[in-house]
Amino acid sequence: MNETSEALSRYHFPAADCSRIPYGMYRDAEVYELEQERIFRGKVWNYLALEAEIPNPGDFRTIAVGDTPVIVNRARDGNLHAFVNRCAHRGSIVQRQLHGNARGHICCYHQWSYNLEGELVSIPFRRGVKGVGGLDADFDPKCHSLRRLKVESLNGVIFGSFADDVEPLEEFLAPPFVAQLKRLFHAPVKVLGYQRQRIFGNWKLYSDNVRDPNHGGLLHMFQITFGIARLSSVGGATLDAEGKHNMSWTAQGKPVEESKDSGYGDTARGDMDIKLRDPSLLEYRKEFPDDRSLTIASIFPNCTFQQIGNTLAVRQFRTRSADEFEVVSTFYGYEHDDAAMTKHRLQCANLAGPAGLVSMEDGEAVELVHRAIVRDKQSHSVVEFGGKGAVKDQENLVTDVPIRGFWLHYCKLMGIQPGAEA
Ligand code: FES
Ligand SMILES: [Fe+2]
Structure with missing residues (x-):
């Protein structure tokens, strides 16, 4: 169980069976922040999309898990992937379209490019110009993939989870x-x-x-x-x-x-x-x-x-x-x-x-x-x-x-x- 935070200690649930719900739980911005971590990024499976929406390799949809922007797409091998739609460089939204088909996802800000597995595959001017500027030689793109979610699908309904230790989808359901x-x-x-x-x-x-x-x-x-x-x-x-x-x-x-x-x-x-x-x-x-x-x-x-x-x-x-x-x-x-x-x-x-x-x-x-x-x-x-x-x-x-x-x-x-x- 998570520790009780200061925000939560403000509210008292007087009944063990939750037959009384304190109104502050619906209005408190700090409670909302905790929900993002403990509920939406916690041990749950979140609905992402239907497979029918992304039937072909390269098909994607941009969605959200809680309030975190997420891309769900189908890779060249047909597998489904989901990752946070936030560039590893300086945090921009990477894919701005609601849906489409793409070979990968390119951030418009400085053109960092990610493949359909969410891996960083290209950085313009990585070596600078004529050996000046750019990234240090020890910069490793493999350490800068988009943050991945676990993905499972049941009868074409795709769910994703931030929690690596979440139970299998069918158990959760x-x-x-x-x-x-x-x-x-x-x-x-x-x-x-x-x-x-x-x-x-x-x-x-x-x-x-x-x-x-x-x-x-x-x-x-x-x-x-x-x-x-x-x-x-x-x-x-x-x-x-x-x-x-x-x-x-x-x-x-x-x-x-x-x-x-x-x-x-x-x-x-x-x-x-x-x-x-x-x-x-x-x-x-x-x-x-x-x-x-x-x-x-x-x-x-x-x-x-x-x-x-x-x-x-x-x-x-x-x-x-x-x-x-x-x-x-x-x-x-x-x-x-x-x-x-x-x-x-x-x-x-x-x-x-x-x-x-x-x-x-x-x-x-x-x-x-x-x-x-x-x-x-x-x-x-x-x-x-x-x-x-x-x-x-x-x-x-x-x-x-x-x-x-x-x-x-x-x-x-x-x-x-x-x-x-x-
Ligand atoms: S913020 Fe995405 S490439 Fe710079
Ligand atoms: Fe209703």
């Missing part, structure tokens, strides 16, 4: 999430497009949001009104043994019959009689062996694999500061999709993303919390739906137990002992 990735990536995929959204809040408010099926049937009017998922639907949440990952799911079919005395009777969310003129947006074309029509699988720390009907996407929330993050969504389908299915997936993509009919409220909810918790940093949220105590799988949607699972693992990596005396 744990069986339910290995199974879910194999389910979603059971066939070669094709990328359909991207969306990016800047949200002015702390990234952990978003990781809480994706682990909170309880809000799905209350905040998202479109989802409730048209029956995509209601809290009365058949569904639940699946966790790994530690609870750090979570998959919220809803089964296809009609929700439990609503009546005046159902839970929605107490809310302003009761109008179930509105109909869409074109209901094809809501149509789920069964494409997996099970009956799950909505699955939101969140992998610790900052990545979600979502299936909203036939809309398939990877969502990564990239940290920028304690007060800002960016959600990057990669929408995809399968290579074997016919034109009609691709059209359907693209139409249904209107449900997700920054202006998504289902998901546009999430960014707003995060910002509403972030703005309100600027003071009273020792006050805390209440995370008790689904019960207190040990985290375990949930067989209903009125729960926020998965949020506690995230925080228990977060505390372990950060060196926090929830419930310990202040």
Whole structure:
């Protein structure tokens, strides 16, 4: 366990089960700095990209792990590599394009050049001019490669880690999430497009949001009104043994019959009689062996694999500061999709993303919390739906137990002992 730092000792988690989270943990710049070292550069696997995005030798994407710029590319021999996108000379970004194909990566500042393995292969004027200037003879380019990450791929989904001693990827993911990735990536995929959204809040408010099926049937009017998922639907949440990952799911079919005395009777969310003129947006074309029509699988720390009907996407929330993050969504389908299915997936993509009919409220909810918790940093949220105590799988949607699972693992990596005396 990491030592507790001064920044962390400012905040007290009064409950050992993380059913109380001090607000300061979402607003403190020093906590954010520690997270970069202990979470994103710690013993975790971070989502990097899909292999379908870099199918050919030389293909690359520039991405981020936490807030560290990273290049992921495919080398001439077909192997995948990832390294920090920061020149070994004076620290400039090396590759400035979002994606492309290249024989290597050349820094624009003084033209140092790196190969697809991240090794420094060329330095202009290394010997100076006519023997004057340049680098000393003992300068060894081999000592100045770009910093490499470990890379593993599961069914075409690429993950990277800064920690040499991180466990193997499949162990980190744990069986339910290995199974879910194999389910979603059971066939070669094709990328359909991207969306990016800047949200002015702390990234952990978003990781809480994706682990909170309880809000799905209350905040998202479109989802409730048209029956995509209601809290009365058949569904639940699946966790790994530690609870750090979570998959919220809803089964296809009609929700439990609503009546005046159902839970929605107490809310302003009761109008179930509105109909869409074109209901094809809501149509789920069964494409997996099970009956799950909505699955939101969140992998610790900052990545979600979502299936909203036939809309398939990877969502990564990239940290920028304690007060800002960016959600990057990669929408995809399968290579074997016919034109009609691709059209359907693209139409249904209107449900997700920054202006998504289902998901546009999430960014707003995060910002509403972030703005309100600027003071009273020792006050805390209440995370008790689904019960207190040990985290375990949930067989209903009125729960926020998965949020506690995230925080228990977060505390372990950060060196926090929830419930310990202040
Ligand atoms: S900073 Fe990259 S070559 Fe000088
Ligand atoms: Fe949501």
